[in-house]
Amino acid sequence: xxxxxxxxxxxxxxxxxxxxxxxTYTATGYPSLFWYVQxxxxxxxxxxxxxxxxxxGSNKGFEATYRKETTSFHLEKGSVQVSDSAVYFCALSGTAxxxxxxxxxxxxxxx
Amino acid sequence: xxxVSQHPSRVICKSGTSVKIECRxxxxxxxxxxxxxxxxxxxLMLMATSNEGxxxxxxxxxxxxxxLINHASLTLSTLTVTSAHPEDSSFYICSARLPGGGTGELFxxxxxxxxxL
Numbered sequence: 001x002x003x004x005x006x007x008x009x010x011x012x013x014x015x016x017x018x019x020x021x022x023x024t025y026t027a028t029g030y031p032s033l034f035w036y037v038q039x040x041x042x043x044x045x046x047x048x049x050x051x052x053x054x055x056x057g058s059n060k061g062f063e064a065t066y067r068k069e070t071t072s073f074h075l076e077k078g079s080v081q082v083s084d085s086a087v088y089f090c091a092l093s094g095t096a097x098x099x100x101x102x103x104x105x106x107x108x109x110x111x
Numbered sequence: 112x113x114x115v116s117q118h119p120s121r122v123i124c125k126s127g128t129s130v131k132i133e134c135r136x137x138x139x140x141x142x143x144x145x146x147x148x149x150x151x152x153x154x155l156m157l158m159a160t161s162n163e164g165x166x167x168x169x170x171x172x173x174x175x176x177x178x179l180i181n182h183a184s185l186t187l188s189t190l191t192v193t194s195a196h197p198e199d200s201s202f203y204i205c206s207a208r209l210p211g212g213g214t215g216e217l218f219x220x221x222x223x224x225x226x227x228l
Contacts, residue, residue, distance in 0.1 A: 032215040038153075043117070043204050043219040051214050087153050093215030098160075099145075099206075104153040 002027045002094040006102035009087075013080055013109050021075040021105045023064075023090035031092040033057075033066050033073040038087045038104070047075075047088070080109045114138050115207050117220035124195055125228055132190045132223045134205030140185035141207035145217065146178075149202040158203075161188040195227040 007022040025033065032051045036044040048057030053068035062077045073090060090102040114137040124130050134144055144161040159180050160168040167180035177199075179191040192199050202224050206217040 034216055036219075041222075041224075043115075043222040044206075044217075045219070046216050049214060049216055089155070098157065099215070099217050101155050104155070106153065 002031065002092060002100040004090050004092055004100055004102035006088075006090050006105050008103075008105070010106040010108055013107070015082055015109055015111055016079045017109075019075070019077040019080045019084075019107065021088055021090075021107070023073045023075065023102060025071050025073065025090075025092050027071075027092055027094045027100075029094065030068075031094040033064070034091045034093070034099070035062070035064055035073070035075050036089040036091060036101075038089065040086070044089065080107070082109045082111060085109045113209060113218045115141075115205065115218045115220040117205055117223050119223060120221055121224045121226075123226045123228065126196055127194055129191055129193045130195055130225060132192075132203055132205075132225075134188045134190070134207075134220050136186045136207045136218075139207075139209055141188075142185060142210065144182060144188040144205055144207045146180060146188075146190050147204045147206065149204060149222070155204070158190075163188075192225065195225070197227045200225055200227045 003026045034049045035047040037047045038044045048059040050057040050066035056065045064075045087104045087106050089104045116135050118133045142163045146158045147155045158173045161180045161182040163182045169175045182188040204222045206219045
């Protein structure tokens with residue numbers, strides 16, 4: 001079945017540091033890939049998405065590229081801010097039309 | 112667009128009572144909604160798929176008599192936690208997909224924090 005693997009957290013960075021959160025997936029066919037962000041006490045918000053190989057999703061300075069050859073969708077940001085502190089979920093939408101989530105990675109950004 | 116809203120955001124109840132959580136799609140019609148439970152270590156568990164006008168589809172291990180789901184209209188699904196116990200305390204999140212599925216993403220409500228005393 002479909003599955004998503006994310007790096008374990010928490011990830012702690014200083015403000016303005018470079019961020020990478022790794023995500024790899026297993027799926028049949030050609031899934032759509034997503035990154036969701038959850039701020040404390042809130043629901044999930046769609047951060048970015050990519051629907052086919054080599055697509056790059058981007059939003060609020062975050063980027064992720066759909067790499068079919070490595071089955072990856074790593075999240076990156078060049079310079080994080082304290083306000084980026086949140087939990088980040090990688091997800092895929094496969095043939096079963098359900099969304100399969102990774103376990104989430106908590107990011108803490110300090111001054 | 113694509114706004115999903117939940118109510119209440121927080122609820123505290125006594126053990127043995129029932130609690131209802133509402134999930135509404137505010138600007139689109141959702142034939143399918145999904146209910147998730149989020150555990151303290153942040154992982155999301157899909158509980159059930161709510162289908163408008165028909166019975167919900169529950170994931171394995173989820174008690175359907177405990178977690179009653181009703182999807183009576185195209186914009187409203189409800190989750191009722193019956194005879195709640197402290198172990199039911201959790202963060203419950205609903206989500207919906209655009210008609211036709213869009214590109215597969217889900218739009219989430221704000222979540223409802225249930226505390227059972």
